[in-house]
Amino acid sequence: MITTDASLILDVNQISVYYGQFQAVKDVSFNVRPGEIFGLLGPNGAGKTSTLSAIEGLLKPHSGSITVAGYDIVKEPLQAKANMGVQLQSTSYQPELTITDILRLFAGIYGVKLTSPEITKMLEDIQLQDAVGKKFGQLSGGQQQRVSLLISTIHNPVLVMLDEPTTGLDPQSRRQLWERIEAIREQGHAVLLTTHSMEEAEAVCDRIAIIDHGRIIAIDTPERLINLHREDPEVISVSRKGKITLEDVFIGLTGRAVRS
Amino acid sequence: MAIQIPATKEVLAALMRADFTTVWRNRRSLRLVLAVPLIILISWKGLVNHLGGFVVLSSVLTIGLTSIGLMGYTNSIARDRDKGVFQRLRVAPVSTWTIMFSRISVQVVLIAVMTLLVFTIGYAVDGIHISALGYLTGFVMTLLAGCLYLGLGQLITGLIKNPETVNSTTRLVYFAFIMVGMFGQFGVLGTVLKGFVTWSPYGVVQKALAGSLQPLSWTMDHSLALLGIVAYTVIFVGLGVKYFKWDNK
Numbered sequence: 001m002i003t004t005d006a007s008l009i010l011d012v013n014q015i016s017v018y019y020g021q022f023q024a025v026k027d028v029s030f031n032v033r034p035g036e037i038f039g040l041l042g043p044n045g046a047g048k049t050s051t052l053s054a055i056e057g058l059l060k061p062h063s064g065s066i067t068v069a070g071y072d073i074v075k076e077p078l079q080a081k082a083n084m085g086v087q088l089q090s091t092s093y094q095p096e097l098t099i100t101d102i103l104r105l106f107a108g109i110y111g112v113k114l115t116s117p118e119i120t121k122m123l124e125d126i127q128l129q130d131a132v133g134k135k136f137g138q139l140s141g142g143q144q145q146r147v148s149l150l151i152s153t154i155h156n157p158v159l160v161m162l163d164e165p166t167t168g169l170d171p172q173s174r175r176q177l178w179e180r181i182e183a184i185r186e187q188g189h190a191v192l193l194t195t196h197s198m199e200e201a202e203a204v205c206d207r208i209a210i211i212d213h214g215r216i217i218a219i220d221t222p223e224r225l226i227n228l229h230r231e232d233p234e235v236i237s238v239s240r241k242g243k244i245t246l247e248d249v250f251i252g253l254t255g256r257a258v259r260s
Numbered sequence: 261m262a263i264q265i266p267a268t269k270e271v272l273a274a275l276m277r278a279d280f281t282t283v284w285r286n287r288r289s290l291r292l293v294l295a296v297p298l299i300i301l302i303s304w305k306g307l308v309n310h311l312g313g314f315v316v317l318s319s320v321l322t323i324g325l326t327s328i329g330l331m332g333y334t335n336s337i338a339r340d341r342d343k344g345v346f347q348r349l350r351v352a353p354v355s356t357w358t359i360m361f362s363r364i365s366v367q368v369v370l371i372a373v374m375t376l377l378v379f380t381i382g383y384a385v386d387g388i389h390i391s392a393l394g395y396l397t398g399f400v401m402t403l404l405a406g407c408l409y410l411g412l413g414q415l416i417t418g419l420i421k422n423p424e425t426v427n428s429t430t431r432l433v434y435f436a437f438i439m440v441g442m443f444g445q446f447g448v449l450g451t452v453l454k455g456f457v458t459w460s461p462y463g464v465v466q467k468a469l470a471g472s473l474q475p476l477s478w479t480m481d482h483s484l485a486l487l488g489i490v491a492y493t494v495i496f497v498g499l500g501v502k503y504f505k506w507d508n509k
Contacts, residue, residue: 078355079265096282101278109354
């Protein structure tokens with residue numbers, strides 16, 4: 001029986017996703033609570049993006065249910081989407097639009113009224129006050145990520161979903177983004193992020209789920225996962241410096257083979 | 261506290277503002293799209309007495325519609341789909357119909373602008389004078405016929421995903437429509453091709469437009485051409501919507 005806990009911001013309940021005959025996601029269940037940063041980790045092709053796409057409403061799960069702030073993503077997609085902010089892995093906007101145009105577009109889409117001074121203030125907050133008239137493509141990778149995160153939180157959503165937000169960023173930009181993600185948590189909102197960086201998962205995630213071959217194979221806090229698996233022979237065998245890390249646990253659980 | 265979905269009119273207003281801004285910032289490509297029919301119109305000045313003003317105006321409007329539908333709309337949809345612009349919009353509380361409605365509205369405005377420019381230059385440069393009713397029914401018919409070419413563009417983006425292939429296909433179709441349509445309608449390419457062109461998307465639009473510009477001389481042939489427009493539009497839009505994918509994966 002499927003039940004939904006009203007206190008959960010995101011409740012993913014036994015979802016399965018198929019591409020033709022191929023089952024990419026197999027009975028995946030997890031939830032995200034208010035004030036929590038939840039990491040979804042997995043090797044390439046493990047089912048992370050498919051799971052995320054189902055939550056975002058980009059594809060319909062074959063079975064199971066997903067609720068965002070109590071709204072079913074299949075039955076009430078607009079209400080569910082209104083309560084989430086999404087930063088896609090490769091976000092793009094019309095190349096002709098300036099940052100101000102893009103902010104106005106998404107503010108309008110989310111029903112937020114923004115004045116010009118408010119836009120300036122928002123850009124000042126992310127140290128991009130000089131980018132008002134610039135096009136998105138003219139910004140550096142780190143600046144683009146800051147703008148994307150700003151857009152995904154423009155309506156103050158209860159759930160923010162970030163798909164590999166720090167890929168390609170330098171350490172300074174990455175640290176800055178982590179602080180912004182933590183600030184979202186401090187407001188009592190929830191964050192679901194996917195990442196390939198175990199350092200990132202350990203640094204910012206309160207709980208993580210490791211997904212492989214479409215199934216969740218572990219779910220807990222980073223510390224507890226490390227403690228739980230520190231005696232596993234597979235984990236010990238991949239450990240590099242004697243100290244067991246989250247990356248050792250991840251490789252121990254998902255295998256050494258490189259995924260395409 | 262849960263956030264409520266924004267009003268559809270607010271969402272549409274935001275989308276349309278962005279889409280019009282995009283077209284406006286692409287003024288060079290906009291000028292090219294509008295230039296083709298106007299250059300043909302001006303260069304055909306000497307043919308007005310020979311072909312008749314209605315034939316010249318309707319042929320030029322047909323070329324303009326092909327230009328907007330294939331070169332403008334189709335390529336912008338293919339590009340934005342490839343870049344992930346639609347995916348970003350689809351994860352927001354936006355119905356897919358509002359995204360398309362906004363895109364099509366921009367094209368309809370472009371068609372209206374092109375029609376008014378053709379009427380104005382046809383009057384001022386080529387000396388083509390038609391009745392006020394003719395201008396009105398011609399304007400309405402151009403908007404209706406525009407749906408056919410927007411539908412054809414939709415079909416091309418439905419069948420082809422790669423934006424570069426879409427671009428080359430639209431150029432090829434555009435070239436074929438103009439060359440085969442223009443020469444075919446005058447019988448230069450033979451009677452068989454003339455018959456084919458008459459009932460092609462080019463021919464029905466040209467004929468129905470010619471009829472609408474002189475509404476008092478509307479005949480059964482014009483009615484059949486109008487039916488042809490409706491039939492082609494239904495087929496193109498139906499297949500285009502059926503096969504259209506919002507992403508390239």
